[in-house]
Amino acid sequence: MCIKKKGFNIAIDGLSGAGKSSIGYQVAKRLNFTFIDSGLFYRYIADRFYLDDTIQLNEIRLFKNEMIGSPSYYLQEIEFHLQEKTSQEKLQIGQKASEISKIPEIRNIINEIIQTIVKNDGYVVVGRDATTKILPNAKVKLVLEADFETRVYRRTKQLNIEEFGAIGKVFSDLLKHDVDAFDLILEAKKVATIINTSDLSIEQVVARILLRISWIEFGDNNMLHIIIFILFVFVYTLRVHFSEKIESN
Ligand SMILES: Nc1ncnc2c1ncn2[C@@H]1O[C@H](COP(=O)(O)OP(=O)(O)OP(=O)(O)O)[C@@H](O)[C@H]1O
Numbered sequence: 001m002c003i004k005k006k007g008f009n010i011a012i013d014g015l016s017g018a019g020k021s022s023i024g025y026q027v028a029k030r031l032n033f034t035f036i037d038s039g040l041f042y043r044y045i046a047d048r049f050y051l052d053d054t055i056q057l058n059e060i061r062l063f064k065n066e067m068i069g070s071p072s073y074y075l076q077e078i079e080f081h082l083q084e085k086t087s088q089e090k091l092q093i094g095q096k097a098s099e100i101s102k103i104p105e106i107r108n109i110i111n112e113i114i115q116t117i118v119k120n121d122g123y124v125v126v127g128r129d130a131t132t133k134i135l136p137n138a139k140v141k142l143v144l145e146a147d148f149e150t151r152v153y154r155r156t157k158q159l160n161i162e163e164f165g166a167i168g169k170v171f172s173d174l175l176k177h178d179v180d181a182f183d184l185i186l187e188a189k190k191v192a193t194i195i196n197t198s199d200l201s202i203e204q205v206v207a208r209i210l211l212r213i214s215w216i217e218f219g220d221n222n223m224l225h226i227i228i229f230i231l232f233v234f235v236y237t238l239r240v241h242f243s244e245k246i247e248s249n
């Protein structure tokens with residue numbers, strides 16, 4: 001699908017396991033946009049700078065400048081760094097990420113890095129504050145929703161978890177994330193379009209989003225034509241109405 005990148009960024013919010021990353025990635029691929037998963041920033045910073053129960057805030061501040069200096073290098077580095085982790089390590093990093101995400105200065109640093117990278121157009125940014133804090137001016141703002149059980153099922157499948165104890169861990173982690181994200185998602189729902197993905201496949205959700213984007217793009221490019229067409233129909237109807245009246249008199 002071909003969308004003019006100018007003035008076009010897409011922000012996708014939602015609770016953990018709602019499908020932000022998988023769907024955001026597919027949407028970006030279809031539009032030839034750049035995909036940014038803000039959750040990976042939290043995970044990367046937690047894994048690198050939260051060691052021995054100490055959060056190295058100074059190092060994180062320095063990292064911000066480094067990343068702003070070479071964004072494309074770090075976007076790749078973050079992805080590779082986390083890809084190499086085992087499921088167990090991913091769960092642990094996720095917990096540390098969740099802890100650092102409660103620190104306002106770290107949230108500001110991550111938002112600032114992403115906003116600097118996204119100074120141009122043609123980005124899909126996902127994360128639980130993407131529509132409200134990271135990209136409040138995005139052209140398209142979406143919140144993906146899914147039932148709690150659906151999200152637990154998706155996450156256990158994603159991490160290849162089968163043991164009962166580990167499923168319980170996924171369950172309690174998701175519940176904790178839901179509580180942490182409650183206010184942000186409530187805010188997001190006020191400004192974004194909500195899509196419930198519980199009964200939809202990834203492809204179906206992507207198709208819905210692309211359709212929505214086409215409508216927005218169509219509206220933008222053709223608004224003047226639509227207004228002229230409505231005016232034309234209006235004037236034509238008036239003419240017919242009055243000529244009938246004149247004839248009957
Ligand atoms: N509509 C869907 N149907 C089936 N599976 C889905 C759907 N959406 C996502 N999934 C699967 O659910 C899992 C979790 O999705 P994903 O990682 O995209 O969620 P997320 O919202 O980004 O979560 P987090 O915020 O925790 O990173 C993935 O394995 C993904 O393939």
Ligand SMILES: Nc1ccn([C@H]2C[C@H](O)[C@@H](COP(=O)(O)O)O2)c(=O)n1
Pocket residue numbers: 016038039040042043094097098099101126127128129130177
């Ligand atoms: N914009 C964001 C992105 C992520 N977080 C938190 C949520 C999780 O606790 C952690 C890791 O995110 P995930 O990879 O699971 O999406 O970081 C956040 O608070 N804001």
